[in-house]
Amino acid sequence: MGEVVNLRARRKAKARSDKERQAEENRIKFGRTLAERDRAKKLSEIEKKRLDSHLLQEDTPPEDDAEK
Template identity: 50%
Template structure:
């Protein structure tokens, strides 16, 4: 005898598998977690502010 299969459950399982494949591809493409992105942005902001703080402003540059 053949095994009885619930077609609705089989479709849902197939859809879950496809979503997981898409998610796997997206993790590879967009890879960095939010914590790493915000840390990098904060470091960049500190670096820019330090760089701007070292600029020399002379009499001719003030306007």
């Protein structure tokens, strides 16, 4: 005779291992350290300031008294 297997325990063990595998994938995919997030934020701010400094200022046309 073979070994008696508790199927409920096997299902729970499989579910736990699946969750752990998914958690590991998420840590790799989404996990960033605080330093990495701060660096990305600072680089984004610097880039935004650089782009804003290159914006052309739209001058309002002078009002012409003849049009009134």
